[in-house]
Amino acid sequence: MLDGSTDYDVLIAGGGNAALCAAISARRAGARVLVAEGAPRFYRGGNTRHTRNMRCAHDAATETLSGPYSEEEFFDDLLRVTGGRTDEALARMMIAESKEMLTWIVEQGVRFQPSLGGTLSLGRTNSFFLGGGRAMLNALYRTAESLGVEIVYDAEVVDLAIEGARFRSATVRHAGKDVSIRAKTFIAASGGFEANIDWLKEGWGEIAENFLIRGTPYNRGTVLRMLIDRGVMQIGDPTQCHAVAIDARAPKFDGGIITRLDCVVFGIVVNRHAKRFYDEGEDVWPKRYAIWGRLVAAQPGQIAYIVFDAPSLELFMPSLFPPVEAETIGELAEKLGLSPAALERTVAGFNAAVRPGTFDHTALDDCRTEGLEPAKTHWARRIETAPFYAYPVRPGITFTYLGVKVDRAARMVMADGRPAANMFAAGEIMAGNVLGQGYAAGIGMTIGSVFGRIAGREAARLVSSASQSPEAA
Template sequence: MTTYDIAIIGGGNAALCAAMTAAEAGAKVLILETAPKSYRGGNSRHTRNFRCMHMRPLDPLIEEYDEEEYFADLLKVTDGKTDENLARLAIRHSEECLPWMKERGVRFQPSLTGTLSLARTNAFFMGGGKSLVNAYYRTADRLGVDVFYEAHVTHLELNGNKIERLDYTRDGVDYQISPKAVIVASGGFQADTEWLARAWGEPAKNFLIRGTPYNRGVVLRDLLDQGVERIGDPTQCHAVAIDGRAPKFDGGIVTRLDCVPFSIVVNKNAQRFYDEGEDVWPKRYAIWGRLVAAQPDQVGYAIIDSRSLNLFMPSVFPPLKADTLEELAGMMDLPVEKLTQTVADYNAACGDTQNFHPTELDGVCTTGISPPKTNWARPIIEPPFYGYSLRTGVTFTYLGLKVDDHAQCSTTHGKIQNLWAAGETMAGSILGQGYLAGFGMTIGTVFGRIAGREAAAYAN
């Protein structure tokens, strides 16, 4: 049996970045991916872009996006709940990552239309996340990295300050290996809906899981139970508003709804409950999962008119369409009189719309209504009218392994000599709450590379 210097648990972006980096440093690397080959890549399969600092135009990115602006954007969505040192480390290193990614087969394209102000901040993958994952697997294969699919890691044996053994099952057979170093890059626990419900309460059973059904937190729980230091709140997660018709698992990016800034959003009682125009969508879209989660039955409904239909990226499901608001209310099982009154009150609160500009904060707002709408507030008056149902879609959870700036894990007794973590499983160190579009890929890429480098140096 092959002896491995490094075992990497997980098969997504962070795991692959770690694997390539370690292999390039001369280490013999094994990736243990729980999913079958056709589902390899974790949540990275569903990503579209990478948020990247740059001081001048860089490949598809225009103008500049410096460290201070990037960090300010992060502070806004996390409300300051971040480890500044680790956050700035991720931001600062993102600039060097983009050419590194290209060298390993990733191709980029200009930002997609309807993505609201991302051309300067986010580099889009040509072919999406699945193309990125496939490119990395091809590169890893050329570097001699071995990959075992449907390999279910069940336990890491921590003895003192060292991982002594790794247990996994594959094809019904139990295995034990003792690599010199281990990197955990196996995501959060969001696919374990019972764990979600223990953290959130019963409403969590109504949540949809946008990403892979294989991220159940088995290794995370195993390590936390052995005293590995944790970070993050189990009720905090990257949760967005997605189409209510999405599947329970793995609906991915195409189920996300980007219509909120140009709509009013109501609950099942046809009442608005938050400012739909609070900020440009890449900075604010992740708050809507939690907002919808707080509503009765964990559902919401976005209402737009024909003028707004082409202002945002469409979901995989077409909206409901009606010639009147009354008809639309009936189709959505909303109280007819209440919805028409809510829309009438909103329309009456809208003012001058001459400065309406769909891709930037335009100050076109309501007056005399609560909650206000502070941007893109146009009356909903032009038939046909359209509606989407909204549900909470969880991408990944923020409870994870605490790491230092070398991506190394610890217990209360000190550093674990041969254990590192990267990607969603440690992102709670940086994302205390909220989310910034494309930042998960930044964290995974930067800390995957760091973990791969550090583990290889230790193994060698």
């Protein structure tokens, strides 16, 4: 129970991957650490609960990775998905540091499984957590607790006392009371604002009402808003985010990975007018799946439909919900509430444009369309074998990119350009430094792990140096 009587070296707001990496790093450096997790214990960990893997650079194949993934290739992939909208110095530093994370995070109790193949195409680049994100998270919590990190749940940071560029204390709401917590340093690792629909509307307008939130309902951006209001420099575009196409039947919040749909490349995607609107085969899925949330958000009613036929049914990870099924395209359209004539016309036009090739769902194959706008440049096969299937999809927001500016030490930067005296940030709350737009699978966990470890290390170092030189405090 919090009572405000203890002074901490490091106060961390948040309870996910970034927060735990920061807590462990700081504690191993000798700091007294308090983690204030705004969610109840069962829902602890924010979006980390729903993750599966992490992208790290490595020089050679391992027991859990099928081949090398160089720092330069990682950076090239990042440039491709962000269109160059990244802080190159920070990104390169993160990628270099990521090479150590595969060993460091295992030392904290996290276990990886053998590499995966199939449609994910990530066996060489991404390490998959044995048991998924919740198992990974539980391992970090066990390690943090065994080291003596203090953790409190249902503990939302509702106010911050910041004088100039220096953090003094935080007000934490816990057990029906507001408690003032003093700490020598503060680390913000409390996620973005994707669960705050009103804030999303500030950037997106009323269409945000039709968005589904893939992750935790507790990421409302409370700490982020306070930091910006108290003089920390913000970075990023409020409309940029990790947004994927998820099953439209998913719950408003916390649907997680099982509502994501990976079948776009195997069929066509149409809007509610039964018209295609983008190349479904532009690139391998891990480099393109995160563009589809924004694409669907731009369609009428923020809804679309993935249409495919029987040969593709077992080529991808299915949704929690079964696909809509019919014996004809017209019947499928009726079940979806679309114009049968319009969908039949779209499918017929697509089929006529498909050119023969050698289908290979693991590579950029030569199955394409010709004379069709928009084209489908890979994995184009005629949709002609009954039964026919469809999934309705809506934009699924994972996390937002508007955040706080940090430097190489994960230290926040104030609006006037000064480094904060004793405030750090890690994870989604500062992801916009690396992700100006776009996404590559697993990079969110990389950002959280790398900057979390740095933030904890640097916060502990600051406390140690201040204790040896009191005038620095």
